[in-house]
Amino acid sequence: MGERGPPGAGGGGGGALARKPALALALLLLLLLLCLRAEPEAAAPAPRPRAVLRYRMRDVDHKSLYLRDGRLVAGHLQGANAAREEEVFWVPNRAFAPARLPLVMGIQNGSRCLASAPGPRPSLSLQDADIRELPRAGAASAAFTFFRSYRAGLWRFESAANPGWFLCTSARGHQPLGLSRCHDASTRLDFYFSAAECPEPGTGDRDPPVGDRDLPPADPR
Template sequence: MASTLALLLLLLLRAEAEGFAPCQAPALQTKVFQYRIWDVNQKSLYLRDDQLLAGHLQGANAALEEKVYWVPNRAFEPARQPVILGIRNGTRCLGTGTGTGTGTDGAPALRLQDVDIRELPSTGDASAAFTFFRSYKDGLWRFESAANPGWFLCTSARGHQPLGLSRHHDATHLLDFYFQLC
């Protein structure tokens, strides 16, 4: 029995010396949630010409609605409910430019980027461009850009316009959304 124990110990020491770890901690798993999002005027999101638009989808067009996939981003303060948002099973993520950029009114630009939603939370502060802080009031959600504080996801009051960012809720920019688990 002592020789068996000595042999086992020798094998473990050899494996450790070769860089083999018999037990490794599991990688942090990030659960991806699938939600439906639409604005207060009942406009759904859909993809056209590589842009995420908001419009009324009826009949056969209802199948065009994009589901939104999100993961929590633990790199930011949990009380602010930081999330990373994407479409197409989380393979295309919503991102914002830092600072003022290419928006027509000096707004930071909102764009879709081909990036895996599950990988972004591990990038820490570098994920700020893809992170939105959720806030909830009276059954409605708002999504504030982490990279551009004070700028919120918005839709246009007109139909079939691109999803964008705005600082103010007014007659032309709708900042409030319904957000429902699929």
């Protein structure tokens, strides 16, 4: 009778050796999968606004907005000068809290947008920018973003980059728009914001829609 080999010798040992590379490959794939899942997911860009809305904006004294020397000013326009009134184009900005009704505003079909860089005494300017692309910049669009608030048929627009500072006009006519944190006899913080086809603010105004179904409407306070 021939002698038997030691346990594990012969065909059984070959199967164990064959399983080792397969086990090592499975472990390698598992580690690779864990590493991929550990990497932070790239943030998806904000969607481009579906539509740019066109409105007329006048201050509480019914002063119209128009361009003078490259600046947006507010004044009463009469006769042929009424054609100089600039319509305001706006889109909601989903990069900020929807409950605050954030929006970006501009003139000339949204090719020049209102902007305010952060600072101790912020100023207002017009910047050449595509109003439809700005919300895609996320938090970087703060300088172009304003929060709307509504009361008794009037709107205020607070700078997202400069909390507590509001879009304003001067009580004097034909002065540039600016920013103010004070409501006094020299400034006007309240605006009518109405559909462009309405004849006059205060006579046919319609409150501007929020612009997207997922944003709540403003409640009168």
